[in-house]
Amino acid sequence: MYVSDILKLTLRTGPSIENKIISVIESGQMMEVIKFGDEWSQVQLPNGKEGWVLSRYLTTNETHNIKLERLEAKHKNLMIQAAELLEENNRLKAENKRFSTESKANQKQLVKTQADYEALKTEAAEFLTLKTNYKRAASQLTEQTAKAKQLEEELSSLEMNTYIKWFLAGSGVLIVGFLIGFSTKRQRRRPALS
Numbered sequence: 001m002y003v004s005d006i007l008k009l010t011l012r013t014g015p016s017i018e019n020k021i022i023s024v025i026e027s028g029q030m031m032e033v034i035k036f037g038d039e040w041s042q043v044q045l046p047n048g049k050e051g052w053v054l055s056r057y058l059t060t061n062e063t064h065n066i067k068l069e070r071l072e073a074k075h076k077n078l079m080i081q082a083a084e085l086l087e088e089n090n091r092l093k094a095e096n097k098r099f100s101t102e103s104k105a106n107q108k109q110l111v112k113t114q115a116d117y118e119a120l121k122t123e124a125a126e127f128l129t130l131k132t133n134y135k136r137a138a139s140q141l142t143e144q145t146a147k148a149k150q151l152e153e154e155l156s157s158l159e160m161n162t163y164i165k166w167f168l169a170g171s172g173v174l175i176v177g178f179l180i181g182f183s184t185k186r187q188r189r190r191p192a193l194s
Contacts (some may be wrong), residue, residue, distance in 0.1 A: 011051035015040030028063040
């Protein structure tokens with residue numbers, strides 16, 4: 001049983017108000033009832049003291065102040081939990097805001113990356129076209145270089161033939177001139193001899 005909702009109750013050595021007061025019990029104090037009577041009950045406190053109290057102030061129900069203390073403790077715990085939840089909520093809001101900002105930045109980066117990719121695709125196609133044209137031009141250049149070399153060799157051969165012809169022509173003129181001169185000189189000498 002509990003001491004009912006009064007401020008204080010006296011624990012006495014016997015079942016009357018003339019008996020000596022052993023202790024003063026606070027409202028809501030729990031105790032074990034040894035013998036319950038209509039007017040007085042014999043009880044034992046948790047600290048082991050035994051005595052008598054007025055039965056009308058005992059109740060089997062928890063007193064309002066015990067309920068209040070329990071509710072206040074529960075309320076305090078709930079307030080702590082609410083504060084923790086509020087703090088967690090604020091942290092999650094901040095994190096959500098940060099994620100939202102990062103998401104927007106990532107979205108912008110994605111759009112830029114897609115634009116860069118499309119530009120790169122276009123440039124790559126142009127590059128492949130240029131590469132194909134380059135290979136074709138390089139192949140043509142190789143062919144033209146080979147033809148030019150062949151023509152240079154033919155030109156060198158023709159120049160050599162021309163030099164030889166001029167040399168032979170000059171030699172022939174010189175020989176003809178020499179023969180004509182020799183023959184003319186001989187004819188001039190003959191008349192003088194005759």
